[in-house]
Amino acid sequence: MIVELDLRGEVCPYTFVKTKLKLEELESGEELNVILDHAPAVDNVPRSLKNEGHKILEIEQNGDHLWKVKILKA
């Protein structure tokens, strides 16, 4: 099951903080999709997640200011 977290309206660093809190609720190997509309977060969130060992599966752009980051929990 893919879990989705809608972070539209959130800015850094809360985009990462909330992604991290959601990941802590998941099991290793589960997938989390995060929806972002804050452009800097599209770079920052994946970078911070990689630092913590998680895997970025894909960053999908769905409009001018809309992205979906697909994460595999470590």
Added chain:
Amino acid sequence: MLGGFSEEQIKRYSRHIILPEVGGKGQKKLLSSRVLCIGAGGLGAPIIEYLAAAGVGTLGIIDDDTVDLSNLQRQIIHGGNVGIHKVESARQFINNLNPDIEVRTYVERLNANNVVDIFKEYDIVVDGSDNFATRYLVNDACVLTDTPLSHGSIYRFEGQVTTIIPHKGPCYRCIFEHAPPPGMVPSCQEAGVLGVLPGIIGVIQATEVVKYLLGIGELLVGRLIYYDALNMVFDEIKIRWNKNCPVCGTEPKITSIQEEIYGESCRIW
């Protein structure tokens, strides 16, 4: 609610949650922890300040003193509260800083009769006391109740700090078996103290408490930091468990808290 945190808590603790060593799980540990601070004076004030900010969920504070103008040279949290009980002043400070914290106050002196019952309620004790009788009472009660202890003390421009995990490392009596005779070491009232000194030592103690609660890093177990503010030197002194220690040695002489041991001089025989 994400991970059991309110929106306000996510913001408040975001800089902790971001740290890989803390995260939401670590922050929850802090929020469910109970720390007892002995004294709300020079050392206690910065200890309370940072533990409350860090989100240590329950803070016990024991002190029977009231705020005096001469305290404000170093006890920042008591500003504007001259004349009121230090524990009450500390409670006001904490409530303003972080309403997540449950504050338990004890307007009394720690003594042989109340120490064990009070310590039982906490995960770790931080000693911010200013006299040998209390310091030895705290050490012995921590050893006998198996309660971790952060020790700090200050004198003029110097301070020392160590962390005691009973039976896993040396205790205060392993280093200093007895207190010096009465009158040999002047109190801070007589000797003076550089106002910033307790801030530094107290914040190191708070750091150790937070690390202990999170279960991260290397604690100051078996090590004593000696700080000299005048020359700005930190020395680390290795300390060993003393098998002849009167409280945690192989044949301890102190096996329960007896009032007569904790006179002013704290000499036990």
